[in-house]
Amino acid sequence: MKREAEITRVETPVPRAATLKEEHRQMAMQRFGVLRPHLEEDIPLARAAHNAGVALRTAQRWLTRYRDCGLAGLARTIRGDAGVRRAPIELVSLIEGMALKKPRSSAAAVHRRIGKIAAEQGWPVPSYSTIYAILAAIDPATMTLAHEGAAAFRDRFEMIHRHRASVPNAVWQADHTILDLLILDQAGRPTRPWLTTVIDDHSRALAGVMAFIGAPSILNTSLALRQAIWRKADPAWPVCGIPDVLYVDHGSDFTSNHLDQVAADLRFRIIYSTVARPQGRGKVERLFGTLNSELLPELPGHLINGKPATPPSLSLSDLDQAVTDYIVGTYNVRIHKEIRQTPLDAWRGRGFLPRLPESLEDLDLLLVMHAEPRTVRRDGIRFQGFRYSHATLAAYVREAVTIRYDPRDLSEIRVFHHNQFLCRAISEEHAGEVLTLKDIQAARRAHRQSLRKTINERVARVSDFLPAGGKSQSGDPQPPRAQPRIKLRLYQEGD
Template sequence: MSASPHPLHELDPAPAPSVLALVPAPAPVPAVPVVPANRAPRANTPLMRKEHRDNIALFRYQVIRGAADPSLSTRQRGPLVRALALVDHPWPYGGTRRFSRESLDRWIKAWHRDGFDGLKPDERATAPGTDPSILLLAESLKREKPNRTTAQVKRIITETLGQAPSETTLLRHFRAKNISTGARPVATGRFETVASNEIWVGDALHGPRIGGRKTYLFAFLDDHSRMVTTARWAWAEDAIRLSAVLRPALETHGIPEVLYLDNGAAMSDKSLARTCAKLGIKLVHSAPYRPQGRGKIERFFNTVTSQFLGEITVTDTPMLPGTAPEAGSQIGSLEELNTLFTAWVNMVYHHQQHSSTGQTPLTRWEASWEHRTPVRKPLETIRQAFLWSDTRKVSKTGTVSLHSNSYEVDPLLAGTSIELVYDPFDLDGEITVNNNQGIPAGTAKPVDIGRHVHTKVINAVKDNDTATNINTGINYLDLVATRHRQSLSGAPISFADLHDHTTPKNQTQPAVSEEEQP
């Protein structure tokens, strides 16, 4: 079957030999300077855009100049266009390109109709498609806190106005205004578990000072879903605060197979090792100076820094007269910090689509449990797992010393080493005794009690964070907290409640723990 005639020329299977002779060899035309593909110039200014269009028009003319000769008939032009469509042409900005017969015919028509200007590509419309007031707001948000990412600026505008321009539009506007858009690199990891609760990655982030005191964020992230199984700010990076954060997560979300932590003092404490052993959790520490596998928690901390910490202002000192307040939610207490952070995690982070998974953390977490259930332990078993233990040698009189207190044990244990299992918040309570074979050997009876709580617990119990009077204006995190306030459920858990043997209320919201006191 023969092909149908082309709009500009009839297909001639046997063109006259004199056709090519009709096209004289063109004089050499200066080539457009070739720029490597990875260094193609950006047409950011009107002058650069004009130069770019001129270069493209010149390139197109060099391609079609032979076939565009006005003296050629349609029958004579056909073979020339077909030949041009079969070869690669050097692209002025690096590499080669091949063009269809339709494109070449369109260029020839444009050349005959409008000359050189007809070969120039269409210029983009310069009229702004976005409300200038919205762009001005975006510019102000970026300038007042330069560490805000373009995505974060879009979130704030959406939270405030209900809709926002695309990130591409905002990024183009920032570049046009010479506003830095550089983003800090984030650590990423290639490994990923196939289901939730296989691995929880945990770490601590050093935060801002409140009232002159340093804050620390303990966080655990499910490796598969990227959901925050628990997270909370505290006054110190120690084992007791870590326990207060981890225990509610195990009660709410189930028991993970592995905890993957760094080698910090709190993460390496023997009390945590005992907890994991009692609950059947494999405790793994990353090798020193080798953070491989910790990319997900590091990326989460980068998100916390850019999207949350970048939106708060710590009111450590009174403002000077005539000084304008800083942008962001004003924080004067640890309680306020945790309230806003919990709202941000539940209402923002858990509902953001993750670039690696293509799903939100909450959606991915819930999908993982469609045909399986999390491993759960009785609440009393979990409570027992968070008790502490120490090894002591029994005196000849059948007594043992523990943290400046004296206890009496079975006289048959005199002269042997025993394990004492106790609640660090209640040293005058029941203390279980195991002999040197690990077999239960009764309880230790208080004889002389001089200290009622463990020394590591004293400061935690005293962390009754007192909020200061802060007049907070309307801002991003406050808007998020307002949406979150009605979704809170479950009973808060405090440090002091860790020794309570009663059953805490189940929390229905799969998010961070809600203890009132750090």
């Protein structure tokens, strides 16, 4: 015996005019326009209805509802059982369960399966339109969570909290991105550069930026922080200071012991964002989008769908200058639509004194100076294939010392003994020059390639005389190779 869902008709109270939807309000006003001549000008209702092309009985019903409920009474009445399905609750739950089960099923597939089950259970067989309506009524958030997982549900439907630091330099955000741009490296080869940015959470002002080639590293991060913290040479870019909090992701450079030591010494906290949730770093991510959409299309070598729109011609220093000009001349001085003022004005605020290190030298020692243990020899200190000397080292021969060096300039090193500064040792071979670690690595690579080329030439020369893999070309007959003996196979009796 077929079961049917019980439906209770509920009289819906007439809504007030202020709560009507726009289309219902327009309908009510149209009907009121039919009644207005009768209500305001005492024209007989029959004539007013005739002039409007409305049946008299309909006009009388509208007039009664208007006098009872006002303008809202002229709107279309909503049925009390609107939205109530007549299908059995068990059947509706089964249809929804099939829709939520992986893999996703189409309405046609659900209709085919439900027809058989409904016949077995004695339920009324629903039509395709009924099943389609039930599937369409399922909450999209529920469908997303069921079929695409928690990450997709979180990105689309979970509420977010928009946080803004209360004062400048309270929170800084730092992150890296690879740019949609090709530049030329030192060898003239096209390559995609990276960009590290440090942005103030309160004002959206850019505090530091670092363009580089190669994967992100602690050195590049340190250089970006150095620029962000210390005063800039350009007075039009006054953003500086030590933040209270540095908000970063879980990159190896941000989780390094070196950055922990920097934070402890400069007295700021490092807070890591939740893994796989870039929304927490929304401000710096939005900045990357702004650079990719506004600055990079104006530069040669801009990539569109992975292909350069114009031939690359910029060097790394050219790119760094272009980014700096955009920050100083456009981004920091343009009104931000969310904070409704320029980032520079928001950072200045009512005037405050940013917290700074005692000197740039102290900041360099902390951020960009790498430490290495060494022993003072009779001719000085050996490091990276160079010899560094200073008169002060004469009293520390055979003593263990710690050297600190800037990878951007290896022409000098700083020597410490028991954490006490001794001197700046100079490489006499490169005195007065700026020699970077990359220069040394490039020279080593070039020397290795030169040696490899020499080896290949010598090997090729040998092959001219021994083309058959080292066999002699002389006319001496080669002795015949002895034929292997065939062993006699023995069998035991009874085999």
